[in-house]
Amino acid sequence: MNELLNLTHSSLDQYVPVVGSAEVEELRALAAPLEGATVEMINSTAVGGGVAEMLVRLIPLMRGVGLECHWRVLEASLEFFEVTKAFHNALHGSAYQPGPCDFEIFREYNRRNLARLPADPRFVVIHDPQPVALVDARACGHPGRWIWRCHIDLSRPDSNVWNFLEPYVARFDGAIFSSPSFARQLPIPQYLFYPSIDPLADKNRELEPEFVSGVLDRFGIDGSRPILTQISRFDRLKDPVGVVRAYRLVKRYFDCQLVLAGGGAPDDPEGSQVLTEVNEAASGDPDIHVLELPAASPLEVNALQSASTVVIQKSLREGFGLTVAEALWKKKPVVASAVGGIPLQVIHKHTGLLAHSVEGTAYQIRFLLSHPEIARRLGEQGHEHVRENFLVTGNLKRYLTLFQHLAGQ
Amino acid sequence: MTTTTQPFQFATAAYLTCVENQKAHTVNELYDALEQASDAAIFYHTFQSLGRYHFLTEGFSNDFAQWVLAALNQPRLAERLASIDVRDYVGLAELRADLRQILAEYAGHHAQQARQAAFEPFYFCSAIEVTVPLPWDAKTLAGLRAGLERMSHASFYHHFIASRLRLHLRTNDFSHWFATALGLERLAERTNRIDIYTNTLDTARQELIGLLDREMPA
Numbered sequence: 001m002n003e004l005l006n007l008t009h010s011s012l013d014q015y016v017p018v019v020g021s022a023e024v025e026e027l028r029a030l031a032a033p034l035e036g037a038t039v040e041m042i043n044s045t046a047v048g049g050g051v052a053e054m055l056v057r058l059i060p061l062m063r064g065v066g067l068e069c070h071w072r073v074l075e076a077s078l079e080f081f082e083v084t085k086a087f088h089n090a091l092h093g094s095a096y097q098p099g100p101c102d103f104e105i106f107r108e109y110n111r112r113n114l115a116r117l118p119a120d121p122r123f124v125v126i127h128d129p130q131p132v133a134l135v136d137a138r139a140c141g142h143p144g145r146w147i148w149r150c151h152i153d154l155s156r157p158d159s160n161v162w163n164f165l166e167p168y169v170a171r172f173d174g175a176i177f178s179s180p181s182f183a184r185q186l187p188i189p190q191y192l193f194y195p196s197i198d199p200l201a202d203k204n205r206e207l208e209p210e211f212v213s214g215v216l217d218r219f220g221i222d223g224s225r226p227i228l229t230q231i232s233r234f235d236r237l238k239d240p241v242g243v244v245r246a247y248r249l250v251k252r253y254f255d256c257q258l259v260l261a262g263g264g265a266p267d268d269p270e271g272s273q274v275l276t277e278v279n280e281a282a283s284g285d286p287d288i289h290v291l292e293l294p295a296a297s298p299l300e301v302n303a304l305q306s307a308s309t310v311v312i313q314k315s316l317r318e319g320f321g322l323t324v325a326e327a328l329w330k331k332k333p334v335v336a337s338a339v340g341g342i343p344l345q346v347i348h349k350h351t352g353l354l355a356h357s358v359e360g361t362a363y364q365i366r367f368l369l370s371h372p373e374i375a376r377r378l379g380e381q382g383h384e385h386v387r388e389n390f391l392v393t394g395n396l397k398r399y400l401t402l403f404q405h406l407a408g409q
Numbered sequence: 410m411t412t413t414t415q416p417f418q419f420a421t422a423a424y425l426t427c428v429e430n431q432k433a434h435t436v437n438e439l440y441d442a443l444e445q446a447s448d449a450a451i452f453y454h455t456f457q458s459l460g461r462y463h464f465l466t467e468g469f470s471n472d473f474a475q476w477v478l479a480a481l482n483q484p485r486l487a488e489r490l491a492s493i494d495v496r497d498y499v500g501l502a503e504l505r506a507d508l509r510q511i512l513a514e515y516a517g518h519h520a521q522q523a524r525q526a527a528f529e530p531f532y533f534c535s536a537i538e539v540t541v542p543l544p545w546d547a548k549t550l551a552g553l554r555a556g557l558e559r560m561s562h563a564s565f566y567h568h569f570i571a572s573r574l575r576l577h578l579r580t581n582d583f584s585h586w587f588a589t590a591l592g593l594e595r596l597a598e599r600t601n602r603i604d605i606y607t608n609t610l611d612t613a614r615q616e617l618i619g620l621l622d623r624e625m626p627a
Contacts, residue, residue, distance in 0.1 A: 022561035026421045027540050180532030183428045192426040228517060338480075338528050348479035350465050356528065384464035388562070401423040404539045 001072040001116045003207045004046055010060030018199045019393050027393065030400045031065035037403065039069040040118065043127035044084065044135065046073045049354055050195065050322070051127050051151055055394050057198045062399070070118075074131050080109040083128045087165075090158035091129065093243075098160055099371065106164075110134055117142070123403055125149055130210040132168045145406040147373035148172045149193070153182040153319060173406060178320045179341045191402060194344065195320045196395040197386070198331060203298035204329055205304055215303035219259075221289055226256040226309040231301055231326075233262040234274040234292075242358050244288065246314065249362035251287070254369050258282075261291040261304055285301070306330050310368050312376070314361050315339055325390040328352065328382030335364040345390065351382040415449035415590040416546040417582075419556050421536050421564035422571065424457065429533040436486065436523040439531060440512040441472070446502040449535035455504060456495050456574065459535055460566040463610040470606060471495075473531070474510060476517070486515045495570075499577050550591070550626070553583070554621045562610045569613065570605060583617065597622050 013023045041059060043051050055071055062069040074080075083102045090096035110133035117124075117137055126132055127149045135146055146168055154162070156178070162184075169175060169186060176191045183190050185305055197204055216223045228247055232238040248259040260278060270318050279367070282288035293300055305311060309326035311334045318340030327334050334352035336342045347350035351408040353364040368375040388394070429450055433439040443451070454472035462469055470491035476485035489511045494543035498504045509603060544562065545551040557565070568582040584597035603616050606621055 020561065022453050022559060022564070026423075026541070026543070026561050026563060029421065029543060030423055030539070177428060180428045180432075180534060181529070185430050190428040226607075256512075343479070344530055347462070347465070347475065350462070350469055350475075354479065379465055385462070388461065388464065397423055398425065401425045401537075405425055405537055406547050407590070 001042065001075055001113045002046075003073045004073060007056075007071060008060050009063040010057075011064050012061065014200060015393050016396040018388065019391065027397055027400065030397065030404065032402065032408065034403055034407070035066040037067050037123065037407075038118075038121040039067050039123045039125065039403070041069065041071045041125050041127065041349055042074070042117075043071075044074045044076075044081075044130035044133045046071075052193065054392075057128075057201070058395055058399075064394070065400070070121075071335070072117075074109070074113050074117075074202065076109040076113070079105055080130075087129055087161050090161040091152055091154060092098075094158065095155040096158040096160055100256070103164055107133055110136070114264050116395055118366075120144065123147065124299065128173075129165055129192060132165055133169050136173045138171060145403075145409075146172045146256055147174050147176060147402065147406075149176045149317075150182070151195070151232065153179075154184050155181055157184075163266075176402075181340070191398075193208065193395065193398045194390050195322055195325075195341075196390050196392045197322060197325050198392045199329060201298065203302050204326060205302070207302055208300070211299070212303045212307050215300055216307055217291055217380045219291055219304075221257060221259060221307070223307060226254060227259060227307055228256055228312055228365060229259040229261065229304055229308040230312040230314065230325050231261050231305060231323050232280060232313070232315070233258075234271050236270070236274055238262075239313060239314045239316050240274065240278045241281045242316075242361070243312055243314050244278065245358045246307065246312070246361040246365065247288065248263060249359065249364045249367070253366055256309070256369070257287040257289065259304055260309070261289075261301065262295055263293060263295050286311065301326075302330075303330060306334070308332055310335060310365050311362065312365070313342060314339065314355070314358075315342070318342055320346070322390075324352075325386050327356045328379070329386045329390075331376075331379035331383045333368045334382065335368065337361075345385070346382075347385065350378070351385045410424075410610050411550070411591050411593075412450045412548050412618050415589040417553055417584075417590070418546045419542055419560060419564065419584045420540055420567060421432050421544040421561060422540045422567040423563065424536040424538055426453070427508075427537060430476050431533040432525050432530040433533075434530045435498065435584055436465070436477070436481065436483070436512055436516055436525070439476075440509055440516060440523075441511070442531075442533065443505060443509050445507075446533055447535055448505075448560045449537075450527055450533045451501045451505050451508075453535045455493065456570060457572055459605060460562075460610070463562065463566065466609055476527070476529075479520075480529045480531070481484075481525060483515075485517075486511070486519075486522075489515065496573065496579060496601075496605070497543065498577060499574070499586045501574070523622070538571075541591055543575075554558075554618060554625075557618055557621075560614075565614050569603075569617075593624070596620060 003104045017301050119142050125147045174189040311332045313336040320341030336346050338354040348354045355361040433442045458472045474487045474490035572582040584601045587593040588597040
C-alpha cells in the first residue's frame with residue numbers, strides 16, 4: 001500500500017462563517033478525547049471517484065482536530081482492478097459469472113497489501129469492497145477497531161460476489177452505509193453516514209454574479225428567462241430524454257430553457273449513444289442546451305446550478321445523488337425522482353418536490369414556476385437541510401462520534 | 410441577581426445513527442413493526458426527527474407522518490400521526506402505544522389503504538448518543554443567557570428536547586434548573602410552553618432569551 005504524503009492539516013476555523021463558531025467549538029470538544037489517535041483510511045484509488053474526492057477533504061480536517069490520520073491506497077495491477085470492477089457492477093445488481101481465478105486474484109492482492117499495513121492503528125476504516133480482505137489482519141492479532149465504509153448500494157447484489165465478501169464484512173466492528181436502503185442484514189452494527197459536500201470547494205462556494213453571467217453568455221443561455229437544469233453524466237439511468245420530455249410539457253405554459261450538462265464520455269460507447277439520443281430529442285429547439293463539460297469543471301457546474309430557476313434530477317436509479325445536495329446548498333428548488341438517496345435530501349414539500357414520472361416532473365416544475373415564493377422557501381429549507389446533514393463538517397462529526405463510541409466499548 | 414450553588418452544566422450531544430434490520434412497506438406492516446421496534450428507534454423517529462429537521466416549521470412533526478404523506482400519499486393518516494406531540498410523553502411505551510392505536514384505527518376503517526404498498530419502504534433507524542460536557546456553566550440567569558448565545562443547535566436540542574425523556578418529566582433542562590436551582594417556577598413554566606413544533610431551534614432559543622431578558626432587571 002502507498003501512503004499519500006502530501007495531505008495537509010486543514011483548520012476548522014475556515015468553516016466558522018458556514019456552520020458557526022458554536023458548531024466548530026463542539027467539534028473540537030468532541031475530538032479532544034481522541035487527540036493523537038491513529039486512524040488509517042484505506043481505499044483503492046487516490047484520484048477520481050467520489051471516495052477519493054471525499055477523503056481529500058475529510059482527512060486534513062481530521063488532522064486539524066488532532067487525529068493522526070493516514071490515507072493509504074491499495075497497490076495492485078490491472079488484473080485486480082478488472083476483478084474489482086466486475087465485483088462493483090455485480091454488487092449493483094448486474095449478472096456476474098466469476099472467472100476461475102477471480103476470487104483468488106482478489107485475495108492475493110489483499111494479502112500482498114496486508115504486509116504493509118501499520119502494526120497498531122487505533123481505528124482502521126476500509127472504504128468499499130476492494131480492500132475488504134485486509135481484515136484478515138485481525139486474525140493475526142492486529143489491534144484496533146475496524147470499520148467498513150460501503151459507499152455503494154448493496155440492496156440488490158449478485159449473490160456470487162456478496163456470498164464471497166460477506167464473511168469478510170462480518171469480521172468488522174461495524175459497517176457504514178450512505179442510506180438505510182443501501183444496507184443489508186448483517187451480524188454487525190450498521191451505521192448511517194450521509195455523503196457530504198464541501199461548501200468551500202469550487203463546486204459549492206458562492207460565485208461572483210459576473211462570473212455566473214459570463215458562463216451563461218459562453219454557453220448562449222439567456223439569464224433573463226427561467227432556466228431548468230439537470231447536471232449529470234449522459235447515462236440512461238439519469239433519464240436525460242425524460243427530462244427533455246418533461247421540459248416540453250412545461251414549455252407549453254412557460255417560456256423557459258433547459259440545460260442538460262454533464263461530463264463528456266468519448267470512451268464510453270453507451271454514454272456517446274445516450275448523448276446522440278439526447279441531441280436528437282432536443283433538435284430544433286434552441287432553448288435546449290446540451291453541454292458536454294470536461295471532467296473537471298467545478299466552477300462551470302457551480303455557475304449553471306447557481307443560475308438555475310429549478311434544478312431537476314430525474315434519475316431512474318441513483319446512488320446517493322449528491323448533485324441534489326449541491327443544488328439545495330445553492331438554495332435552488334429541486335424536482336427529483338424518489339429513488340436511491342434522493343428522498344433523504346428532498347423531503348417532499350419541505351426541501352423540494354418528488355416526482356415519479358415525466359408528467360409528474362413537469363407538473364412539479366410548473367408548480368414551482370407559478371409559485372416563486374414556495375420555490376424560494378423550499379430552496380431556503382433545502383439549504384438548511386444541507387447545512388445540518390450533508391456538509392463535510394457533519395461527516396467529520398459522525399466519524400468523531402463513531403470513534404468515541406468504539407473507544408468506549 | 411439570584412446566584413445558585415447548583416450551576417447549570419452545559420453539554421452537547423452527538424448522535425451516531427444506526428440502521429435497524431426492520432422496515433415497513435404498508436400501514437399494516439408499520440403497525441406490526443412498531444411493536445417490535447426498539448425504544449431507541451421510536452425515539453429516533455419522533456423526538457430526534459425534531460432535531461434533525463428543526464428548520465422545518467410547517468407541517469413536519471415526525472418521520473412516521475412524513476412517510477405516510479410522501480411515500481403512501483395518505484394525508485388523513487399523516488395528519489393524525491403528525492398530531493402526536495412529544496411533550497405529552499414521559500415514556501416511550503405510551504408513545505409507541507398511541508402511534509399503534511392511530512394506525513390500528515385507520516386500518517380498521519380503511520383496510521384497502523392499509524395494505525397499499527409505499528413508493529419507498531420505511532426504514533427503521535435508531536441513534537447512539539455521545540454526550541460531551543462543555544467547559545462552561547452558569548450560576549445566574551445572565552450566565553445562562555450567555556451560554557445560550559454560545560451554544561450550538563445540538564447543544565440546545567440536547568437540553569431542550571432530548572432532555573424530556575431523560576428527566577422523565579414533562580419538562581426540559583432549562584425549566585428544571587429554573588425551578589429547582591433558582592426557585593423561578595413561573596419562568597420554568599413559560600419556558601416549557603415554547604412551541605417546539607412551530608419554532609426552529611434558533612427561534613425557540615431566541616424566545617427563551619427573550620423570556621430571560623424580561624426576567625432579569627435592566
